[in-house]
Amino acid sequence: MTQNVQIGKTEVFSTPLGLGTNAVGGHNLFPNLNDDIGKEIVRTALNSGITLLDTAFAYGMGRSEELIGEVLKEFDRSKIVIATKAAHDPAKGGAFNNTPEFLTRSVNEALERLQTDYIDIFYIHFPDETTPKNEAIAALQKLKELGKIRAIGVSNFSLAQIKEANQEGNIDIVEDEYSLIHREAENELLPYLKEQQISFVPYFPLASGLLTGKYESDVTFPPEDLRSKKPDFQGERFKAVIDKVSQLKLIAADYNASVAEIVLAWYIKNPFVAVVIPGAKKPEQVINNVKALDVHLTQEDYQRINKLF
Numbered sequence: 001m002t003q004n005v006q007i008g009k010t011e012v013f014s015t016p017l018g019l020g021t022n023a024v025g026g027h028n029l030f031p032n033l034n035d036d037i038g039k040e041i042v043r044t045a046l047n048s049g050i051t052l053l054d055t056a057f058a059y060g061m062g063r064s065e066e067l068i069g070e071v072l073k074e075f076d077r078s079k080i081v082i083a084t085k086a087a088h089d090p091a092k093g094g095a096f097n098n099t100p101e102f103l104t105r106s107v108n109e110a111l112e113r114l115q116t117d118y119i120d121i122f123y124i125h126f127p128d129e130t131t132p133k134n135e136a137i138a139a140l141q142k143l144k145e146l147g148k149i150r151a152i153g154v155s156n157f158s159l160a161q162i163k164e165a166n167q168e169g170n171i172d173i174v175e176d177e178y179s180l181i182h183r184e185a186e187n188e189l190l191p192y193l194k195e196q197q198i199s200f201v202p203y204f205p206l207a208s209g210l211l212t213g214k215y216e217s218d219v220t221f222p223p224e225d226l227r228s229k230k231p232d233f234q235g236e237r238f239k240a241v242i243d244k245v246s247q248l249k250l251i252a253a254d255y256n257a258s259v260a261e262i263v264l265a266w267y268i269k270n271p272f273v274a275v276v277i278p279g280a281k282k283p284e285q286v287i288n289n290v291k292a293l294d295v296h297l298t299q300e301d302y303q304r305i306n307k308l309f
């Protein structure tokens with residue numbers, strides 16, 4: 001039985017592995033997504049015992065939340081942890097907006113799309129340049145007191161911005177890029193969060209598929225795919241990562257597991273990480289990723305993987 005993880009100091013508890021849903025309805029991020037497959041991905045995750053779904057307004061400009069809302073009706077809402085985010089303001093051409101009015105409206109509109117009356121975790125998706133951080137968080141604190149959200153998060157904030165936003169100690173969770181191949185957060189950010197009892201959720205845990213071991217040589221993506229512009233997928237950088245991933249295959253074989261499972265198990269054992277949220281384009285990928293919950297890396301193998309990257 002998987003041990004649940006507490007989010008910050010809140011009453012929200014999640015399985016240590018959730019589902020990232022930017023490919024569920026995220027038509028603006030990936031080409032050729034199918035909404036029925038998206039819903040099946042969510043269903044598969046929930047049927048496999050995963051409890052946390054990570055979505056955002058920006059994934060399809062509300063479409064991801066709508067699809068999740070439709071699937072939610074098939075399940076016991078009280079057992080599911082919904083995390084969503086907002087900051088992109090359609091009235092300003094998608095520019096970031098953190099004003100209390102915008103965040104309050106965003107929460108109310110997300111509740112409608114999700115067809116629910118509370119959001120377990122609500123993140124400010126990106127910082128804007130003008131709203132004082134304490135005013136933005138105060139607006140979320142009010143929504144928390146009203147029971148519309150249960151935990152307050154920020155995403156893509158620098159450490160200085162997090163500290164500014166956390167003056168009253170009201171931040172429960174932070175989501176930022178962190179993976180085996182992007183470890184900068186270990187220097188200062190992650191120790192600060194741990195000390196403040198703020199939970200951490202890394203995004204791009206599989207480096208958008210690069211850490212699954214399925215790429216052997218150069219790969220190209222259509223321009224509409226966000227990976228077409230990522231430095232990790234280009235030239236020498238790509239080759240260096242592929243070389244390290246090939247060494248992971250040996251460790252994976254010892255566990256009779258896939259590389260994705262081993263990589264996800266590394267996050268589950270990582271003391272800085274609360275919940276790991278791999279995304280998926282197919283239900284089969286979810287089924288594979290969930291198996292990571294049953295991979296228990298030895299301390300020695302955890303360190304081996306640590307040192308490899």
Ligand code: NAP
Nearest residue numbers: 020021022203204205206207208209212260278279280285
């Ligand atoms: P990721 O988790 O690093 O990679 C997911 C991708 O890898 C899948 O879409 C799939 O793509 C491939 N994959 C997944 N499982 C696999 C398996 N078992 N075998 C082979 N391939 C597999 O990247 P991500 O989904 O972009 O990021 C995770 C989540 O973080 C997102 O879904 C989103 O919820 C969140 N996120 C948040 C922010 C933020 O600003 N807060 C930013 C980015 C992401 P292919 O099949 O196409 O290879």
